[in-house]
Amino acid sequence: xxxxxxxxxxxxxxxxxxxxxxxxxxxxxxxxxxxxxxxxxxxxxxxxxxxxxxxxxxxxxxxxxxxxxxxxxxxxxxxxxxxxxxxxxxx
Numbered sequence: 157x158x159x160x161x162x163x164x165x166x167x168x169x170x171x172x173x174x175x176x177x178x179x180x181x182x183x184x185x186x187x188x189x190x191x192x193x194x195x196x197x198x199x200x201x202x203x204x205x206x207x208x209x210x211x212x213x214x215x216x217x218x219x220x221x222x223x224x225x226x227x228x229x230x231x232x233x234x235x236x237x238x239x240x241x242x243x244x245x246x247x
Contacts, residue, residue, distance in 0.1 A: 171225035171238070177201045178236045182222045184243070191245035194220055200236075 163169060170181040181197040196219065197210045220242030228235045 169221050169223075171222045173225055173236055174227045175234065177234070178225065178227070180222050180225060180236075180238055182220070182240065184221065189245075190243075192243040194240075194242065 168181055168183045170179060172179050177200055179199040181199070183195050185193045185195050187193045195210075197208065199206060199208045201207075220240035222238050222240050224239040226237040226239070228237060
């Protein structure tokens with residue numbers, strides 16, 4: 157499956173950190189009524205291994221689609237700060 161094609165078609169969105177060690181994939185599940193629920197996959201490199209984490213279906217949440225991913229280094233530690241936008245409830 158070509159992830160670039162999925163992004164072009166608006167099915168999946170993703171961002172890659174500036175150091176290429178973190179990728180975050182997001183998509184709208186089209187579930188949840190007026191407050192959409194979104195899926196998310198985190199993929200990162202740690203100690204030479206690539207780790208992929210996808211929360212279970214019950215863990216889908218209203219966070220949203222990724223629009224930016226910032227990489228910040230503080231005291232020899234790297235932090236990744238994603239910016240997401242969502243579709244929230246009308247209530």
